[in-house]
Amino acid sequence: xxxxxQTPKFQVLKTxxxxxxxxxxxMNHNSMYWYRQDPGMGLRLIYYxxxxxxxxxxxVPNGYNVSRLNKREFSLRLESxxxxxxxVYFCASRLSGGGTQYFGPGTRLLVL
Amino acid sequence: xxxxxxxxxxxxIQEGENLTVxxxxxxxxSSLQWYRQEPGEGPVLLxxxxxxxEVKKLKRxxxxxxxxxxxxxxxxTAAQPxxxxxxxxxxxxxxxxxxxxxxxxxxxxxxx
Numbered sequence: 718x719x720x721x722x723q724t725p726k727f728q729v730l731k732t733x734x735x736x737x738x739x740x741x742x743x744m745n746h747n748s749m750y751w752y753r754q755d756p757g758m759g760l761r762l763i764y765y766x767x768x769x770x771x772x773x774x775x776x777v778p779n780g781y782n783v784s785r786l787n788k789r790e791f792s793l794r795l796e797s798x799x800x801x802x803x804x805v806y807f808c809a810s811r812l813s814g815g816g817t818q819y820f821g822p823g824t825r826l827l828v829l
Numbered sequence: 830x831x832x833x834x835x836x837x838x839x840x841x842i843q844e845g846e847n848l849t850v851x852x853x854x855x856x857x858x859s860s861l862q863w864y865r866q867e868p869g870e871g872p873v874l875l876x877x878x879x880x881x882x883e884v885k886k887l888k889r890x891x892x893x894x895x896x897x898x899x900x901x902x903x904x905x906t907a908a909q910p911x912x913x914x915x916x917x918x919x920x921x922x923x924x925x926x927x928x929x930x931x932x933x934x935x936x937x938x939x940x941x
Contacts, residue, residue, distance in 0.1 A: 748927050757838060757934075758933055759835070759917060759932050759933045759934050760917070760929075760931040762928060767927065775928065807871050807872075816927075817877070818874070818929065821871050822869070
């Protein structure tokens with residue numbers, strides 16, 4: 718099992734460009750999450766999908782959109798990147814019912 | 830907005846010393862999780878505490894959940910350089926799709 722995989726690992730964008738961060742899990746988990754991590758702020762939830770076919774906003778959803786493509790895949794899209802979106806983005810998945818969240822290795826994004 | 834205050838934010842100690850990290854909130858959590866994160870990787874779960882007053886031990890690490898389930902602590906005995914890393918606490922809220930509220934993190938450095 719690869720667990721949770723994320724692509725790309727690194728990305729540099731110019732302000733206004735768009736991109737999609739990909740996340741996939743092979744653990745047959747129901748719930749998936751997107752977080753951003755900034756120095757001194759821990760992880761903040763952007764969007765989550767409690768189950769296939771549903772998505773909900775988290776703490777900091779502005780400037781992002783998500784798609785739960787199927788049970789395995791949950792993508793995060795930046796339509797018009799801003800320097801404030803420079804961060805490390807983590808995807809996580811969870812079976813449900815209070816189970817452990819498993820995190821991917823992260824995508825480091827720099828917006829110039 | 831639920832907040833989880835984690836302290837201290839930075840800790841630099843010598844090998845063999847003891848340390849305690851605290852997480853405090855005004856909110857009640859259904860469970861409290863502690864993660865450890867290495868540079869360039871995603872957080873990895875260390876432990877989950879569920880019951881008020883619960884104490885769990887993982888080798889030299891002792892985790893405690895407050896009686897009211899609003900706070901938690903992590904105590905490391907005789908710290909080793911291998912304990913160096915970022916420690917994160919995260920609280921789970923009942924009936925919220927597995928969402929976690931993360932503390933700001935504690936950057937621990939243990940010098941030989």
